[in-house]
Amino acid sequence: MCAPDSQLPAIAADVLERLRRQAPRVHCITNAVAQVFTANALLAAGAVPSMTIAPDEVGVFVERANALLINLGTFDPERRAASETAVAVARGVNLPWVLDPVFIDRSPVRAAFAKALLARNPAAIRLNRAEFVALAGAADEANMVAAFARSHGAVVGLTGATDLISDGQRLVAVGNGHAMMQKVTALGCAESALVAACLAVERDAWRACVAALLIFGVAGELAGRRARGPGSFAVEMLDALHGMDRDALLTQARVS
Amino acid sequence: MCAPDSQLPAIAADVLERLRRQAPRVHCITNAVAQVFTANALLAAGAVPSMTIAPDEVGVFVERANALLINLGTFDPERRAASETAVAVARGVNLPWVLDPVFIDRSPVRAAFAKALLARNPAAIRLNRAEFVALAGAADEANMVAAFARSHGAVVGLTGATDLISDGQRLVAVGNGHAMMQKVTALGCAESALVAACLAVERDAWRACVAALLIFGVAGELAGRRARGPGSFAVEMLDALHGMDRDALLTQARVS
Amino acid sequence: MCAPDSQLPAIAADVLERLRRQAPRVHCITNAVAQVFTANALLAAGAVPSMTIAPDEVGVFVERANALLINLGTFDPERRAASETAVAVARGVNLPWVLDPVFIDRSPVRAAFAKALLARNPAAIRLNRAEFVALAGAADEANMVAAFARSHGAVVGLTGATDLISDGQRLVAVGNGHAMMQKVTALGCAESALVAACLAVERDAWRACVAALLIFGVAGELAGRRARGPGSFAVEMLDALHGMDRDALLTQARVS
Numbered sequence: 001m002c003a004p005d006s007q008l009p010a011i012a013a014d015v016l017e018r019l020r021r022q023a024p025r026v027h028c029i030t031n032a033v034a035q036v037f038t039a040n041a042l043l044a045a046g047a048v049p050s051m052t053i054a055p056d057e058v059g060v061f062v063e064r065a066n067a068l069l070i071n072l073g074t075f076d077p078e079r080r081a082a083s084e085t086a087v088a089v090a091r092g093v094n095l096p097w098v099l100d101p102v103f104i105d106r107s108p109v110r111a112a113f114a115k116a117l118l119a120r121n122p123a124a125i126r127l128n129r130a131e132f133v134a135l136a137g138a139a140d141e142a143n144m145v146a147a148f149a150r151s152h153g154a155v156v157g158l159t160g161a162t163d164l165i166s167d168g169q170r171l172v173a174v175g176n177g178h179a180m181m182q183k184v185t186a187l188g189c190a191e192s193a194l195v196a197a198c199l200a201v202e203r204d205a206w207r208a209c210v211a212a213l214l215i216f217g218v219a220g221e222l223a224g225r226r227a228r229g230p231g232s233f234a235v236e237m238l239d240a241l242h243g244m245d246r247d248a249l250l251t252q253a254r255v256s
Numbered sequence: 257m258c259a260p261d262s263q264l265p266a267i268a269a270d271v272l273e274r275l276r277r278q279a280p281r282v283h284c285i286t287n288a289v290a291q292v293f294t295a296n297a298l299l300a301a302g303a304v305p306s307m308t309i310a311p312d313e314v315g316v317f318v319e320r321a322n323a324l325l326i327n328l329g330t331f332d333p334e335r336r337a338a339s340e341t342a343v344a345v346a347r348g349v350n351l352p353w354v355l356d357p358v359f360i361d362r363s364p365v366r367a368a369f370a371k372a373l374l375a376r377n378p379a380a381i382r383l384n385r386a387e388f389v390a391l392a393g394a395a396d397e398a399n400m401v402a403a404f405a406r407s408h409g410a411v412v413g414l415t416g417a418t419d420l421i422s423d424g425q426r427l428v429a430v431g432n433g434h435a436m437m438q439k440v441t442a443l444g445c446a447e448s449a450l451v452a453a454c455l456a457v458e459r460d461a462w463r464a465c466v467a468a469l470l471i472f473g474v475a476g477e478l479a480g481r482r483a484r485g486p487g488s489f490a491v492e493m494l495d496a497l498h499g500m501d502r503d504a505l506l507t508q509a510r511v512s
Numbered sequence: 513m514c515a516p517d518s519q520l521p522a523i524a525a526d527v528l529e530r531l532r533r534q535a536p537r538v539h540c541i542t543n544a545v546a547q548v549f550t551a552n553a554l555l556a557a558g559a560v561p562s563m564t565i566a567p568d569e570v571g572v573f574v575e576r577a578n579a580l581l582i583n584l585g586t587f588d589p590e591r592r593a594a595s596e597t598a599v600a601v602a603r604g605v606n607l608p609w610v611l612d613p614v615f616i617d618r619s620p621v622r623a624a625f626a627k628a629l630l631a632r633n634p635a636a637i638r639l640n641r642a643e644f645v646a647l648a649g650a651a652d653e654a655n656m657v658a659a660f661a662r663s664h665g666a667v668v669g670l671t672g673a674t675d676l677i678s679d680g681q682r683l684v685a686v687g688n689g690h691a692m693m694q695k696v697t698a699l700g701c702a703e704s705a706l707v708a709a710c711l712a713v714e715r716d717a718w719r720a721c722v723a724a725l726l727i728f729g730v731a732g733e734l735a736g737r738r739a740r741g742p743g744s745f746a747v748e749m750l751d752a753l754h755g756m757d758r759d760a761l762l763t764q765a766r767v768s
Contacts, residue, residue, distance in 0.1 A: 032288060035288055035289045036289055036292055036293070036441060036442070039289050039441035039442075040440060040441050040486060040487070040490070043438075043439045043440065043441060043486060044439060044485065044486050044487070049441070050359065050362065051287075051288065051289050051329075051330055052329075052330045052331065052332070052359075052363075053330065053332060054330070054331050054332045054333065055332075055333070056365050057331065057363045057365060057366060060362070060363055060364065060365075061362060061363065064362060078332065234487065235487035235488055235490075235491055236487060236488075237487065238485060238486050238487025238488075238490075239483075239484050239485025239486065239487040239488055240485070241485075242439065242485040242486050242487075243484070243485055
């Protein structure tokens with residue numbers, strides 16, 4: 001059942017081509033700081049973002065979307081209520097959804113909410129190391145990531161210097177990315193939105209998550225070669241996502 | 257009464273010069289994703305933006321402004337209430353206001369709200385083709401646009417590969433713009449804000465709307481020549497708005 | 513007690529080095545338009561931003577932060593409540609906080625709120641000339657700035673073509689900066705956030721404020737040399753903050 005690692009860059013290229021052909025709608029309930037870069041990253045990659053959290057609209061937007069992102073940054077009561085509605089609607093229509101538990105290591109109430117959402121079957125969870133430790137109560141080692149994914153029935157995409165992606169059975173490490181990604185706000189949030197976009201066009205959630213993290217990581221490396229600092233890095237990142245192609249993925253992806 | 261088309265680029269240049277000389281204040285009730293780019297586009301063009309939606313402040317900001325924008329994106333209850341107040345104040349002091357019915361094709365409650373606002377005399381409505389169809393219940397052909405403008409007493413600026421601008425009597429098509437404008441969030445929203453800014457310095461709402469769409473479209477073409485993707489396009493767009501001048505408008509405008 | 517002016521660029525360089533070494537957490541309650549650029553400017557300079565205004569989270573974020581910014585732009589009821597909580601928590605744990613009374617010259621209720629906050633011991637106030645006049649009821653001359661700082665026990669950082677920084681005893685003028693800074697939204701807001709970041713690593717609030725305004729002003733000049741308009745200026749500004757070093761500060765700072 002496990003795809004050979006050497007096939008993953010080609011699978012990511014297939015997913016990207018479907019993303020551009022199908023232009024899936026991704027509804028994002030995401031934090032105020034991340035909205036613009038997330039919308040632009042989705043557009044650059046080929047998806048169509050929407051972002052409303054209005055109580056009487058969020059349901060219809062989710063129903064007509066192809067995937068959903070729930071990001072817990074700047075988690076005010078309106079976003080919390082919108083997330084409850086959105087996840088309920090998504091489950092009702094069998095829409096894949098992604099959880100990004102931003103900064104749960106900094107806020108106990110947010111961590112509790114993230115744990116409650118875990119029980120509602122996210123297809124994937126994208127988070128960083130501190131957030132994984134807060135969510136899983138365990139170290140961020142590969143076997144812990146796989147065990148957590150297995151016990152929750154969700155793909156985990158743990159990003160950092162090396163990304164780990166597991167669904168409990170399969171586990172892969174992605175070595176792409178660039179240090180400057182830590183110096184631009186909302187990069188991780190946008191990466192989670194890209195996971196949602198890939199889920200809209202690839203039913204195997206592990207492959208979708210690997211594809212998203214490969215596309216994002218390779219784009220980060222290309223951006224890092226052109227940027228002179230974090231301002232130009234953010235610009236180059238969007239250009240690189242837009243210009244990403246099969247050749248760049250096949251030649252630059254580092255999976256192991 | 258109809259300006260010869262060949263004069264429109266010069267009229268747009270006049271409007272732009274007044275915009276820079278008068279630096280009008282434009283109060284924008286706009287969606288969370290569009291606020292930053294809209295503010296920067298207004299500043300780049302020469303206007304002064306404000307954006308508050310606080311219930312006890314929005315009235316005084318509108319009173320002291322020279323034009324108002326109501327954009328229905330991310331339309332939460334606070335923005336809805338602020339819009340009601342803002343439009344009432346604007347009408348009381350005879351301030352021109354612009355309606356941008358973002359995504360009403362995606363949300364029935366938003367479409368109903370847009371229709372209610374139509375009765376409150378917007379000077380102009382800026383929207384895309386899907387939104388026009390949802391609002392007008394008609395195809396987006398030139399004669400339908402003119403009929404809709406006539407029956408509602410408002411200028412319609414319908415943007416797309418070709419823009420159509422009509423006040424019911426006059427109708428012009430603007431051929432400027434660039435495909436990359438679809439790949440950056442908030443471009444259309446910022447264009448609506450520029451319509452409001454032009455209304456602040458030009459009483460003929462049709463000329464103001466034509467001027468705004470010409471300035472924006474020509475800036476888009478200049479940006480498209482320099483950009484390598486949607487990230488750099490957004491940057492170049494602001495630079496092009498700031499650097500726009502009579503010569504660029506006279507030589508590059510395509511009106512028919 | 514007064515630092516010789518000739519030492520101030522070196523002091524700013526020391527503060528910047530500590531900022532990068534300590535990576536202080538700066539909690540920002542700031543307006544919707546300023547959040548992204550503020551977060552990116554703090555990251556570029558070496559600090560770690562957070563931005564939540566959720567009532568049940570803001571306290572814990574402030575407690576775990578090293579400095580706090582209260583910015584009054586887009587001042588809705590949620591931000592107002594969050595500010596009350598945040599300032600109370602900050603005072604309880606002796607955290608330095610900065611007040612940025614954005615646009616109080618445009619809104620009487622906002623001006624009244626700013627005056628109430630003044631009594632709660634901000635370490636520094638960063639504002640422009642129109643805001644100073646509205647807050648102090650006095651002209652923006654150097655002796656008025658010093659008198660206002662003295663009577664309120666807070667450092668005042670008044671920015672414009674020339675910046676004035678006073679704690680009531682000490683007064684310095686900073687001549688760095690660039691005209692394009694007026695053409696990009698949120699630049700002043702981000703500068704206030706940098707004052708907060710510097711307060712987190714420098715107990716002398718006057719030195720912290722001078723350091724922040726020097727770093728920001730020199731970055732603005734470097735950005736202005738590379739930019740072709742306000743779009744590229746914003747990008748270059750972040751790159752310049754990230755690349756700022758002792759040499760640039762020592763050779764380019766203009767203090768008097």
